[in-house]
Amino acid sequence: MAYWLMKSEPEEFSIDMLKQRKREPWNGVRNYQARNFMRDGMRKGDGVLFYHSNCAEPGVVGIAEILCAAYTDPTQFDPKSDYFDAGSKYDEPRWLMVDVGYKRKLKRTISLNELKERPELGDFALTRRGNRLSVLPVTAEQWQFILALE
DNA sequence: GCCAACGTTGGC
């Protein structure tokens, strides 16, 4: 079992929306590195730190889980979608997605600021300089440490 | 709204 952190802008899709819907196809990832994490790393049952980005208090706000291995993201073939990719072919889809399931909200937001101040996290993909990945790996140690802060 | 950091595109 592996652990991940997935970012979402709360105005686009918040932890409360995931709580309501219970399950969400994580479409729209259009970064190769993030796609590779989903394709090569993610398996059913993996843990997800749900992170709010681009908001007043960026940070980890909840826990989710990966519900299935990566599969074709249909929005890449939809000309009306924001995520349409004219260069992707049906028989060779460029973009994948996973389904994410709601587990629970944290009692409080564990803010980016707080995470930056924790040397215990070591080399953490989230706080690496200039990091912009929306899907990134979390070690078992980081997972436990972050949740212990709750 | 600003802007640093990064990824992508496309001319050459």
Next chain:
DNA sequence: GCCAACGTTGGC
């Protein structure tokens, strides 16, 4: 293959 221009992410 290089690299300038451009677009996007996301913290502040």
